[in-house]
Amino acid sequence: MVGIVVASHGSLASGMLDALELLSGEHEAIQAIGLQRGDSPDTFVSNVEDAINAVDEGDGVLVLVDLFGGTPSNAVAQLLERDDLNAVAGVNLPMLLSVVFARDEMNLSALTEEAVRASCDSVVDIRHKLFDTSDDEEDF
Template sequence: MVALLVIAHAPLAQAFHEAAAHVYSDCDTCLQVLDVTPDLGCDALESRIRDALQRACHPQVLILADVFGATPCNVARRFVDDERVALVSGLNVPMLWRAVSAAQKPDATLELVRQRALDGARDGVMAVERSG
């Protein structure tokens, strides 16, 4: 099992949680979310991330951030160590669903969950033509 932490600009993190719970009603066991408000400084965010990592259901945690280069992702990068914590940015719903599905498996590894998240993000984006 691998823990997941969603970090996004408010109110996106909570909205992503609701999207995950819509399909995976038991996702609360290992999914935490952190909404980043405009008034939250980097030091305070770092402290909240540290606390969330300590509360995680498993020592390995995949952090999913909304936008590469924005504050949630930039502060989360401070925790990436490639063994215990990994980070993927550009969060979308297919990425989240694939990550939750993979993370809940008892034999999940951080690398596997990270790759499933990346696959979900890539495969979930497509041009759709008008029908009819």
């Protein structure tokens, strides 16, 4: 099973795991880590590495970060020389749900692609989805 780490600014990562557990119960080999005010970037890299090692069961680890270019993604980028580690920026709850349920059936590379696909598919203009039928009418 691919391990999962959610890394973010502040408590977003722990909130995402809380929401995940609310929707689907507890899961193994998953951790949240948040960069807190006053944390040094070097300490955060070390903490991210510890989280990665804690969830690594031999099939690799996927790290989901909140924002590309921020300290959490930069910390993970410093660790990407590892062949058993991938990272995706822009974590959202649908992405997290999708990878948690797919990680037993996919390798690290496929799971990384699934994370990106799930995130893109989850962005929906609700008003358009619910009320705009003009697209449906064009199909007939």
